[in-house]
Every structure is written in structure tokens, then in C-alpha cells.
Amino acid sequence: MTQHQHLLIIDFGSQVTQLIARRLRELNVYCEIHPYQNVTDAFLAEFAPKAVIFSGGPDSVTRDGSPRPPESVYKLGVPILGICYGQQVMMQQLGGMVEGGKITGGGGTAEFGRAFVTPADKPLAILDGWFSEGREQVWMSHGDHVSRLAPGFEVFGTSPNAPYAITADTERNFFAVQFHPEVHHTPNGKKVYENFVKLAGFTGDWTMGAYKDDAIARIREQVGDKKVICGLSGGVDSSVAAVLIHEAIGDQLTCVFVDHGLLRLNEADEVVSMFRDHYNIPLIHADETELFLGELDGVSDPETKRKIIGRLFIDVFQKHANEIEGAEFLAQGTLYPDVIESVSFSGGPSVTIKSHHNVGGLPEKMGLKLVEPLRELFKDEVRALGRELGLPDSFIGRHPFPGPGLAIRCPGEITREKLEILRKADAVYIDQIRKHGLYDDIWQAFVAILPVRTVGVMGDGRTYDYACALRAVTSVDGMTADYFPFSHDFLGETATRIINEVQGINRVTYDITSKPPGTIEWE
Ligand code: XMP
Secondary structure: OOOOOEEEEEEOOOOOHHHHHHHHHHOOOEEEEEEHHHOOHHHHHHHOOOEEEEOOOOOOOOOOOOOOOOHHHHHOOOOEEEEOHHHHHHHHHOOOEEEOOOOOOOOOOOEEEEEEEEEOOOOOHHHOOOOOOOOEEEEEEEOOEEEEOOOOOEEEEEEOOEEEEEEEEOOOOEEEEOOOOOOOOOOOHHHHHHHHHHHOOOOOOOOHHHHHHHHHHHHHHHHOOOEEEEEEOOOHHHHHHHHHHHHHHHHHEEEEEEEOOOOOOOHHHHHHHHHHHHOOOOEEEEEOHHHHHHHHOOOOOHHHHHHHHHHHHHHHHHHHHHOOOOEEEEEOOOOHHHHOOOOOOOOOOOOOOOOOOOOOOHHHHHOOEEEOOOOOOOHHHHHHHHHHOOOOHHHHOOOOOOOOHHHHHOOOOOOHHHHHHHHHHHHHHHHHHHHOOOHHHOOEEEEEEEEEEEEEEEOOEEEEEEEEEEEEEEOOOOOOEEEOOOOHHHHHHHHHHHHHHOOOEEEEEEOOOOEOOOOOOOO
């Protein structure tokens, strides 16, 4: 349990609950999201939050059996902020009334999308800095609405379809709003959280410097004088985890870098020189190119490629880890979004689009205990921690790279020749992006080499070479993405450079598919 002041977010299944946590972390407030089912009286007593936020959610409080927080939350004596469903559940439990509203017909009170809230004539602490222009834009997404306030509550803001858009019981510091302050479309929403945590007495003690010191102390306590193995992929998460653990326990850490021969140009050398030479971290460079490419020979199905790579990765990792005598711990770069238990209303498992490989199952198989020093962090916080640890910005800001590497950027059969061409083309493309100052505006960019040869003419001769596709997307989390709007000049210049500089490619295309319906990678 963290020593920092902490806030509890009770999740009722909103799509945007994680954004609440992001907004709070940006304010240097430590918070945890817990699904409402887990928040029992005992949990609350042990967690002892300094404030509580109820998220939105898709259910209706008017339905029997719909989610509720335990009544004891109202007796903790700490400020509570209810959002959307969270507002409604608070009203219902404290003696108000909520009614259903239909989206169409029947005089419904549903509101979806942008709305404007105007203030009542009395100020409210959480609205400091609001209404300077007489009204505030907010984002609404509700079918039901509060039709009678609970005793002790008053109205502090209204919108055309939500007469109780902002309500509060200022005696008890209970605040309940119908809109979503955490989303981008409530432009001043952050101010609401800022005011709320200030009122609750948070001092903003969640800084990366403090986190780093705590994390180092915790690793030392957990590991003692035992040895730790860390799988290094060259990605940001495992790298930050490795450097942090090394700072905590020095040479008790050994990193295993499984090189499957599917990395980008010079990537393996860069990883090895950075960790072994620059950071002096004991590193096993397992160059298993032959093994991986051998097993992938003739394989063109994307899922089979992933399964082969995943299986071999575990075998190789295990083989080298066994060489490290007395290792008792395995370090993993697990992040907070992987840890948050989500509230599922559909019940059934979601469809697997792509099976991402990881070292799941490995700790049990090898009888190792886990060290996961990034478990409480979001991706951008991992980057901040990396900076705190002195990792270069150019490294921390790198685009994500998939575990199976170039195997899934080489649709169809993988050959050494194609990999070689792909590496060169990708290096030219990324160089172009960097030269034009676009790298940080793009979430991920890469080249895929296509399994077709096309006819071209260069000089006076006919060519019959590979076609490639350039991909560049903007995204927040990789779940959805849009293609990056390069200028025609940029595309033209890049195509010319690739064709001139990379032997084996005579045609360049740009992929303008968004996700969905496409995926970011080609396989
Ligand atoms: P897709 O292609 O599913 O990619 O839109 C979303 C993000 O995930 C990465 N990706 C993978 N990462 N193993 C990984 O570790 C995989 O098998 C894998 N497939 C896709 C992809 O690069 C993008 O960032």
C-alpha cells in the first residue's frame, strides 16, 4: 500500500474511468481504480481514502440489482464526487430520485454530446475558475436523470436537459455532476478535479522523484540479497524497469535480451551497447536469429507466426535464465492498465483479434516470484520515470514496437532477403520522419514489405522488385487509430528516397486505413 495520500475511484463500468485517474495523476494525486464489486466495508476501512470518486457507468440505477457502492462510503467523512451514473447512485442512496429518460419520443431527458451548463447564483468550491464566460461547455452522456435531489443537496448549475447538472451537499462535501469532467470535450474539466482534490486536502505528493525513491526502497525490501532476471526487449517499459531495478540492487540483476533476428536496423547493437556498456547492467545477449528464422521458414499465417515466436521466446528465455544461478525473481514491466480489473457487463470473453505474445505463464513454470515496479503507472508516467532515471529522451519517446517484430511487417513468408530490404526501407522512412520534425506527432510509423513484386523502370532498364507500404498513425492507446496526414511533398520525397536508396523496392504506397476497420500492423 502506497505511503502517499490516496484517492479511491469506484468504477461502475464507464468507458472513460481511466481518464479520471489520468487527470488526477496529472495533478500529482495518487489514486486507484477499483470495480464496485470489490469495494466492501472492509476494503474501505483498509484503503482509508482521503476522497472518493464514483465513475459513470452504463447501467440504470432504476434497475433492480444495478451497481451500488457500500452505504459505509458516505460515513467515511471524506469528500465524494459522483459523475453521471455516480451522481445518480448517490442521489438514489441518499434519498433523492432518479428517472429513466428515453432518447427519442416521450419527452425524454437524455443528453448525448456537447452541452452548456450555466451557474446558479451561489458559488461552489469545486467550480472555482468556472463560468468566466457565463457558461461552460461540458460533455454529457446520460439517459436517466435525477428528478429529485437528496436531502441536503442544492443545485449549482443547470443545462437544458439536466436541471441538476451540478449539485452538492456542501455540509458533507458531497458533489454530484451529470456530465463527465474527465473527457477532453469538457475543456475546463480538469479544474473541477483540481478544486476537488484541493478541498480534500491533497498536497500533490505523487511526483516521479518521490515515486522513484519509494520504488527503489520497495524493490530492495522485496528482493533482499537474492537475484533478479529481467527480459529486455528494447521497448520503453522493460528498459525503465531494468534501469530502476539496477539502481535498486545493482549486479543482483541480470538482463536477458532475446534477439529473434526480427529487429530493426542496428537495434540489437543499440540495446546491447546502451545497457551493457552505458549502464553496466549484466546482460545476456541471446542471439537466436537462426533458431527463430529456421522455425518461421515457410510460415505465412500471422497467428502461427506469433505462436511460434511466443513459444521460442519462452524457451530461449528460460534456457538463459537457468544459467543464472540462484535467481528467485523475474522482473516484468507490467503497467497499471494491465492491472486494473475492468467491470464487464457483457459477461462473455471478447474476440481475440491478435494474440499478443508475452512471457505469461513463465513465472509459474520457472518457480520465480515477480517484481513489477511499474504496476502502478500509466504509460506516460513510465516515460516520466525513465527521464527521472536519466534515460535519453530519444529512447523514451520511441514509437511502440511489437514483440514479434518485423515478422508481422512482412506479410506472407519471411525470408532473410525481405527482412534485409525491409530494415533498410524502414530506416529511410523513419529518418525522413525525424528530419521533417514529425516523429513526436506520430504514434507509430513503420514500413511493411508486401508479398508482391511489381514491374518498374529505372534508368533504361526494367525492374521487377518488391512493393512496400508506409504506415503512420495517430492514436492515444493503440486501440483506435487514424492515418497520419502527411503532405504530398513528404510522401513523394520519401518514396523517391526509398526507391533510390533501397535496392529491392521499386514501388511505394501509403496506407490510409484507420483502425477500425484496419489494424495498425498489417498482420
Ligand atoms: P494492432 O495491429 O493490433 O496493434 O492495431 C496495436 C498495437 O499493438 C502492437 N502489436 C503487438 N504488440 N505483440 C506485441 O507486443 C503483438 O503480437 C502485437 N501485434 C500488434 C502494434 O505494434 C500496435 O502498437
